[in-house]
Amino acid sequence: MKHVVVGAGTAGFNAITTLLSIQPDADVTLVSAEVPYARMVLPYYLSSEIEEGNVYTITPSRLEELGVKLQLGARASGLDRVAKRVLLEGGGSVEYDHLLIATGSSSVRPPVPGIDGERVFDHWTLADTQALRAVIRPGAEVAIVGAGFIAFTIVNPLLHAGCKLTLIEREPHVLPRMLNAEAAAVLEGWLRDHGVAIHTRASLERIEDAPDGSKRVIVNGSALSTQYSVLVIATGIRPNLEWLRDSGLSIDRGLIVDEQLRTNDPAVYAAGDVAEVRDAVTGQRAVMAIETAAMEQGRIVGAAMAGQPRTYAGGMLMNVIESAGLQAASFGDWAGSAATEGRAAGGHYRRYIWDGDRLTGAVIVGPAHQVAGENDMGMLKGLVQSGRPLGRWQRLLAERPFEVRKAFLSAGSVADLLPRTVLGEPSKPLEAALRS
Numbered sequence: 109m110k111h112v113v114v115g116a117g118t119a120g121f122n123a124i125t126t127l128l129s130i131q132p133d134a135d136v137t138l139v140s141a142e143v144p145y146a147r148m149v150l151p152y153y154l155s156s157e158i159e160e161g162n163v164y165t166i167t168p169s170r171l172e173e174l175g176v177k178l179q180l181g182a183r184a185s186g187l188d189r190v191a192k193r194v195l196l197e198g199g200g201s202v203e204y205d206h207l208l209i210a211t212g213s214s215s216v217r218p219p220v221p222g223i224d225g226e227r228v229f230d231h232w233t234l235a236d237t238q239a240l241r242a243v244i245r246p247g248a249e250v251a252i253v254g255a256g257f258i259a260f261t262i263v264n265p266l267l268h269a270g271c272k273l274t275l276i277e278r279e280p281h282v283l284p285r286m287l288n289a290e291a292a293a294v295l296e297g298w299l300r301d302h303g304v305a306i307h308t309r310a311s312l313e314r315i316e317d318a319p320d321g322s323k324r325v326i327v328n329g330s331a332l333s334t335q336y337s338v339l340v341i342a343t344g345i346r347p348n349l350e351w352l353r354d355s356g357l358s359i360d361r362g363l364i365v366d367e368q369l370r371t372n373d374p375a376v377y378a379a380g381d382v383a384e385v386r387d388a389v390t391g392q393r394a395v396m397a398i399e400t401a402a403m404e405q406g407r408i409v410g411a412a413m414a415g416q417p418r419t420y421a422g423g424m425l426m427n428v429i430e431s432a433g434l435q436a437a438s439f440g441d442w443a444g445s446a447a448t449e450g451r452a453a454g455g456h457y458r459r460y461i462w463d464g465d466r467l468t469g470a471v472i473v474g475p476a477h478q479v480a481g482e483n484d485m486g487m488l489k490g491l492v493q494s495g496r497p498l499g500r501w502q503r504l505l506a507e508r509p510f511e512v513r514k515a516f517l518s519a520g521s522v523a524d525l526l527p528r529t530v531l532g533e534p535s536k537p538l539e540a541a542l543r544s
């Protein structure tokens with residue numbers, strides 16, 4: 109069996125290591141535009157909290173030692189499902205019996221004048237981080253256009269570097285796809301108190317070069333009063349699926365897969381940011397463009413390629429950010445309308461979403477050390493994942509939203525969650541799994 113994995117990010121890496129841990133002599137080829145690394149840790153490299161070496165998930169030489177055939181720096185440009193071949197940009201192809209498509213997403217810039225000028229950066233790839241590291245300086249005026257999740261992953265690194273930071277967002281509040289307006293207002297207030305300038309309802313129209321070499325940003329017809337030495341564009345991402353346009357695979361927002369993560373062609377799997385999977389909370393199909401989903405789905409596909417198919421229970425959307433000491437998180441059906449709310453002094457906010465007496469989602473904002481110390485997030489996530497009816501504890505949580513522990517322990521969610529693992533057995537560290 110020839111196993112081919114396209115994409116060396118989180119999903120592709122987890123698929124290969126899972127496959128090899130079950131079947132060490134498997135015939136595996138990795139085709140990837142980039143070398144294997146985790147995008148999620150790039151903000152820590154930007155802030156120099158970790159070295160570049162810590163960004164990589166595995167080295168090409170270790171993969172070769174494990175017998176993986178490498179086509180790194182190679183880009184898939186098409187798929188011939190009849191001949192079972194992945195076509196490569198610039199010619200050539202790779203034959204497969206089983207194929208995993210794990211090409212992730214790319215950042216997308218809005219088509220406005222000046223967007224491709226100098227000193228305008230993205231923050232999605234390792235190369236983007238390297239370019240940004242070279243220009244950020246203490247005192248630099250930096251603006252991030254788009255105040256969504258990716259923008260927020262680099263707020264701390266830029267503040268730690270001593271930059272003066274501005275967030276520019278088209279929607280009425282920051283993190284529009286992660287927080288409701290009330291939660292975002294707490295975060296915006298906190299950030300302004302920490303010196304971050306925030307412009308909302310500010311639609312980018314163009315970027316101009318000022319005579320001193322800095323950038324002028326035009327929103328809603330007029331220039332912002334500050335000029336910037338660095339602009340970061342974080343207005344959105346899209347799954348890397350153009351190369352599959354003529355493949356005949358079913359694509360909606362992502363590649364549509366079944367519960368074993370197979371596309372409409374049983375020889376072709378998809379995982380990570382490109383896959384449209386079942387949302388375990390809502391039951392609807394969704395693209396889960398998050399690290400944990402890519403990891404779990406990669407492992408499921410790796411096991412399936414090794415002849416051990418497993419059912420993917422579905423993912424749960426979850427986003428967590430920490431900026432200037434304030435943590436904000438949302439998960440499950442966080443935007444649902446049947447909700448209860450709570451606030452407390454010092455930046456605390458909660459929103460719980462209910463289906464009868466079952467918790468289906470939550471929004472949490474609070475000082476990071478307190479939210480982490482109380483582990484409310486873990487417990488609330490557990491309540492959503494277990495789907496347990498909370499009975500009278502629902503009223504307690506609705507009336508006293510900061511008393512999570514009692515409801516969590518009394519509802520019996522721990523017993524539901526403990527036996528759950530992705531592959532039906534505890535996961536092992538990579539090298540131990542490959543040795544055993």
Ligand SMILES: Cc1cc2nc3c(=O)[nH]c(=O)nc-3n(C[C@H](O)[C@H](O)[C@H](O)COP(=O)(O)OP(=O)(O)OC[C@H]3O[C@@H](n4cnc5c(N)ncnc54)[C@H](O)[C@@H]3O)c2cc1C
Nearest residue numbers: 115116117118119141142183184211212380381397398399
């Ligand atoms: C700065 C940053 C911070 C993040 N922080 C978090 C976080 O805190 N929490 C969280 O849950 N998620 C986070 N994410 C998102 C998370 O990194 C992604 O959801 C995850 O990387 C998806 O994994 P993937 O394997 O699907 O795709 P990717 O990791 O994007 O990997 C895709 C791979 O495919 C390759 N590729 C693409 N097109 C082709 C082609 N045509 N041919 C060959 N190879 C190709 C790429 O080079 C890459 O190797 C963050 C992302 C970024 C950029």
